[in-house]
Amino acid sequence: MSMVTLQLGQFGNQLGHEFFNTALDDIYSFNGTNAAKKKFALTDNKYNYEDAAFDTFFHTPSNLPLARAVMIDTEAKVVDDIFTKAKATNLWSYDPNCCIHKQRGSGNNWALGYCMDGDQHLLEEIMERVQRQAENCDSLNGFLLLMSLAGGTGSGLGTRCTEELRDRYSNCQIINKVIWPYSNGEVIVQDYNTILTLSHLYKASTGLIILENDKLHEICTRLLKIKNVSFQHINKVIAHKLAGVLLPSTSLPSQDPKRNDYLGINILGEIGEHLCSHADYKLLNIIDIPQIPDHSFDYTNYNWHGLLKHLRQMLIANAAMEENIRWQVKLPSRKVMSQSEKMANLSLGLSVHNDTMYNKSIANMLVIRGSAIDKVDVDAFRDSRLYVNWVPSCSALTTRINDRPYNKYEKSAFLLSNSQFCIPTINSVAEKAWNMFANRAYVHQYANNGISEDDFVESFATVEQVITNYKKL
Amino acid sequence: AVLVDMEEGVVNELLNSPLRDIFDHKQLITDVSGSGNNWQVILISLSIGHHFYGNQYRDKLMEVLRRAAEKCDCLQSFFMIHSMGGGTGSGVGTAILNILQDHYPTVYRFVTAVYPSLDDDVITSPYNSILAMKQLTDNADCVMPIDNQSLIDICNRINNVSATATRGITKKQIKAESTITASHGDVKNKSSRPFDSMNNIVANLLLNMTSSSRFEGSLNVDLNEITMNLVPFPRLHYLISSMTPLYALADVNLSMRRLDEMFSDAFSKDYQLIKADPKRNLYLACALLVRGKVEISDIRRNIKRIRPSLNFIHWNDDGWKTGLCSVPPVGQPYSLLTLSNNTCIKDTFSDIQQRFVKLYRRKAHLHHYLEVDGMEMATFDNSIESLNSLIDEYNSLEQTTREIVTTPPRLKIA
Numbered sequence: 001m002s003m004v005t006l007q008l009g010q011f012g013n014q015l016g017h018e019f020f021n022t023a024l025d026d027i028y029s030f031n032g033t034n035a036a037k038k039k040f041a042l043t044d045n046k047y048n049y050e051d052a053a054f055d056t057f058f059h060t061p062s063n064l065p066l067a068r069a070v071m072i073d074t075e076a077k078v079v080d081d082i083f084t085k086a087k088a089t090n091l092w093s094y095d096p097n098c099c100i101h102k103q104r105g106s107g108n109n110w111a112l113g114y115c116m117d118g119d120q121h122l123l124e125e126i127m128e129r130v131q132r133q134a135e136n137c138d139s140l141n142g143f144l145l146l147m148s149l150a151g152g153t154g155s156g157l158g159t160r161c162t163e164e165l166r167d168r169y170s171n172c173q174i175i176n177k178v179i180w181p182y183s184n185g186e187v188i189v190q191d192y193n194t195i196l197t198l199s200h201l202y203k204a205s206t207g208l209i210i211l212e213n214d215k216l217h218e219i220c221t222r223l224l225k226i227k228n229v230s231f232q233h234i235n236k237v238i239a240h241k242l243a244g245v246l247l248p249s250t251s252l253p254s255q256d257p258k259r260n261d262y263l264g265i266n267i268l269g270e271i272g273e274h275l276c277s278h279a280d281y282k283l284l285n286i287i288d289i290p291q292i293p294d295h296s297f298d299y300t301n302y303n304w305h306g307l308l309k310h311l312r313q314m315l316i317a318n319a320a321m322e323e324n325i326r327w328q329v330k331l332p333s334r335k336v337m338s339q340s341e342k343m344a345n346l347s348l349g350l351s352v353h354n355d356t357m358y359n360k361s362i363a364n365m366l367v368i369r370g371s372a373i374d375k376v377d378v379d380a381f382r383d384s385r386l387y388v389n390w391v392p393s394c395s396a397l398t399t400r401i402n403d404r405p406y407n408k409y410e411k412s413a414f415l416l417s418n419s420q421f422c423i424p425t426i427n428s429v430a431e432k433a434w435n436m437f438a439n440r441a442y443v444h445q446y447a448n449n450g451i452s453e454d455d456f457v458e459s460f461a462t463v464e465q466v467i468t469n470y471k472k473l
Numbered sequence: 474a475v476l477v478d479m480e481e482g483v484v485n486e487l488l489n490s491p492l493r494d495i496f497d498h499k500q501l502i503t504d505v506s507g508s509g510n511n512w513q514v515i516l517i518s519l520s521i522g523h524h525f526y527g528n529q530y531r532d533k534l535m536e537v538l539r540r541a542a543e544k545c546d547c548l549q550s551f552f553m554i555h556s557m558g559g560g561t562g563s564g565v566g567t568a569i570l571n572i573l574q575d576h577y578p579t580v581y582r583f584v585t586a587v588y589p590s591l592d593d594d595v596i597t598s599p600y601n602s603i604l605a606m607k608q609l610t611d612n613a614d615c616v617m618p619i620d621n622q623s624l625i626d627i628c629n630r631i632n633n634v635s636a637t638a639t640r641g642i643t644k645k646q647i648k649a650e651s652t653i654t655a656s657h658g659d660v661k662n663k664s665s666r667p668f669d670s671m672n673n674i675v676a677n678l679l680l681n682m683t684s685s686s687r688f689e690g691s692l693n694v695d696l697n698e699i700t701m702n703l704v705p706f707p708r709l710h711y712l713i714s715s716m717t718p719l720y721a722l723a724d725v726n727l728s729m730r731r732l733d734e735m736f737s738d739a740f741s742k743d744y745q746l747i748k749a750d751p752k753r754n755l756y757l758a759c760a761l762l763v764r765g766k767v768e769i770s771d772i773r774r775n776i777k778r779i780r781p782s783l784n785f786i787h788w789n790d791d792g793w794k795t796g797l798c799s800v801p802p803v804g805q806p807y808s809l810l811t812l813s814n815n816t817c818i819k820d821t822f823s824d825i826q827q828r829f830v831k832l833y834r835r836k837a838h839l840h841h842y843l844e845v846d847g848m849e850m851a852t853f854d855n856s857i858e859s860l861n862s863l864i865d866e867y868n869s870l871e872q873t874t875r876e877i878v879t880t881p882p883r884l885k886i887a
Contacts, residue, residue, distance in 0.1 A: 010693055081689050103547035107697030108794075152698075184791030185776050186692075188702040188758050217770070229770040231691045231797075430883070432791070438881040439788045441705035460884055468886045 009154030106152025111449035113156020142173030150190035370411030558598030567608035694796030765807025
């Protein structure tokens with residue numbers, strides 16, 4: 001089952017490039033290690049992992065595989081650069097007919113991106129290319145959009161594309177992978193752009209995978225021990241997480257014995273069905289374990305029990321990485337508190353319910369890749385205390401496995417989670433944006449391009465609603 | 474490029490230089506007499522520039538501009554370079570700005586304006602500057618003020634390096650041709666002219682600003698992003714610029730300390746291209762445009778380090794815009810251009826305002842201006858009014874930091 005990727009703006013295109021590289025690296029590696037790279041040849045075996053993985057992201061009309069992607073940007077530099085780089089690997093390329101770029105740029109202006117700088121034909125052009133890629137797929141899984149929240153093209157034009165896709169392919173899954181900017185220092189109007197994007201995407205998108213630059217930067221410095229973190233490093237981390245979740249995997253044997261053929265999997269559909277079943281809750285996060293610096297690969301050895309224990313605590317304590325996890329954050333105890341115990345707690349200033357202090361989930365998808373997969377025990381993730389009570393326990397956790405090691409990691413686990421993880425960040429951005437808006441700073445730049453103050457207020461209202469919904473969990 | 478001058482001397486010199494081939498001869502507009510300097514009296518009138526020549530040459534200007542614009546596949550911005558004190562630059566320049574505003578409203582207009590220093594040789598420069606200011610405030614998208622004194626100081630600082638021996642650097646250690654005043658890589662003949670080093674600094678300013686539009690990088694900053702992020706209110710579009718480092722060392726060992734020094738220097742008053750001390754006043758926004766071998770982690774480290782010593786307005790506490798371009802400038806391994814929207818510019822404006830008032834109170838030299846068709850006393854009044862209100866706007870923004878700021882209550886959701 002294939003998916004079509006739309007790369008929007010500088011970030012989207014640079015990430016897309018890393019993403020396809022990572023996917024190919026994994027496919028070509030021998031059993032997931034770097035031991036020997038084999039020349040890839042398509043077999044027609046639908047039970048073959050490499051075939052399925054390849055088919056998800058690439059198609060081969062001729063000798064060179066072409067990525068199932070549409071590159072979109074409002075200026076030429078990045079798209080040209082990425083196209084050249086891909087072709088230079090000699091392993092894959094982008095389809096030259098699926099690159100669209102304008103000249104003027106969006107100037108970090110969401111309004112300019114959304115209204116496409118007055119160019120009526122741009123959307124038509126984009127949709128035509130998307131259609132072409134969609135038709136190349138034997139069976140279309142859905143769309144993956146890669147975009148940033150801070151800039152103008154990724155956020156503005158990306159939102160417009162999402163809405164248009166929703167109109168034209170109303171039954172398809174549309175997953176937006178959005179990168180949350182550093183809390184300071186990237187773009188001054190990033191908070192406005194973020195609020196406008198989130199509010200519009202919430203209606204049109206199936207689900208939003210949010211990863212934050214701040215946290216990814218930490219992963220690079222603290223876990224991967226990179227001295228001079230560049231955007232390329234950060235993009236590699238994101239690509240690793242995304243591909244880890246989206247590359248083919250099967251369900252646990254016990255769940256559904258028939259679902260073992262790789263090509264029949266609709267991973268975006270699974271995400272939509274299990275994780276984003278409620279219209280009010282669409283925010284997704286990916287945490288993964290382990291993350292090993294390049295030079296330490298030969299010396300590390302993990303067991304599933306340890307990995308999953310850490311991953312679970314990362315979920316509960318809302319930790320983005322496996323360092324400095326707060327182990328003191330615990331799930332509430334099972335026994336019912338008696339009245340006297342409640343009074344005692346209240347008098348000590350402790351909350352009666354422990355709920356608010358840990359990260360509550362709506363649903364989770366656990367993807368496990370690696371050797372000795374039959375020894376894995378995921379029961380701890382089924383704990384009903386982790387989830388809200390209106391999600392039936394059979395849906396709360398979906399598990400996908402693959403006994404093939406992924407990307408040099410002998411064992412790795414990914415958790416795609418719909419939980420409260422991102423609420424503190426969204427809250428602080430809403431605060432800053434509201435403060436700026438109250439002083440009407442920069443508002444004239446948006447008004448000049450069609451976004452009025454009312455539009456702003458509406459967007460703020462939507463985002464506040466999302467925050468409130470998640471907080472109430 | 475379009476070159477405009479009311480007398481032919483300078484333009485002719487250009488046409489005889491090695492650079493003559495890159496200018497289209499049809500794009501040069503000159504007249505013979507100049508804007509009032511045809512006798513050795515130092516008196517240059519903006520009104521002649523703006524009204525007289527502006528009208529007479531209006532059609533020719535429009536045609537030349539149109540021809541230049543049509544040659545572009547996609548026209549994004551106009552760069553205007555002129556002085557504020559003279560007659561042609563400020564007068565004809567602002568007349569052209571009006572034309573551009575009318576005929577190309579969606580194309581960004583960037584102006585690099587040289588403000589008169591204290592010891593300026595044109596007596597009526599305050600009049601010219603104030604009259605031009607109103608036009609810039611109303612019609613330009615973004616103005617980078619510069620003054621000659623600051624440029625001279627920077628040139629001197631480079632030349633006197635051995636004398637002061639700051640930071641233990643001697644002249645021998647500076648890589649030749651790496652200074653921002655050098656003409657490394659340019660086509661000129663060996664003899665240099667008096668304003669060359671100063672002009673090179675401004676040339677480098679423009680090059681660094683457009684570097685992301687011309688070269689690739691991991692975080693591109695286009696010109697329209699500069700106006701978007703640094704101009705929170707339409708009239709407050711005056712950006713103070715500084716460029717560091719001034720030179721590169723011959724020693725190849727590039728330590729992190731030198732990189733951090735580059736960032737620290739950018740905020741020091743000695744490196745600004747106009748007389749101003751941004752650290753003492755309020756930042757509305759700040760852009761860091763880096764070229765060369767610098768990564769995002771270096772920028773973030775330095776922002777964190779320098780931030781406590783700066784004052785940002787409360788609703789833009791994290792008001793940083795960053796850009797990374799991979800290609801460094803000629804002769805240097807990396808460089809930083811800082812564009813700040815800071816309230817300290819109001820001091821420059823107050824300065825000119827006072828000099829204007831001194832002349833205006835006595836009505837000195839006014840008759841030269843009023844002789845020209847289309848010029849009235851009201852024009853003067855409007856212009857000084859515009860400047861006064863601009864200074865007030867900056868003052869009121871500074872006022873907000875002294876009051877206790879209550880964050881407005883958020884939207885309540887049922």
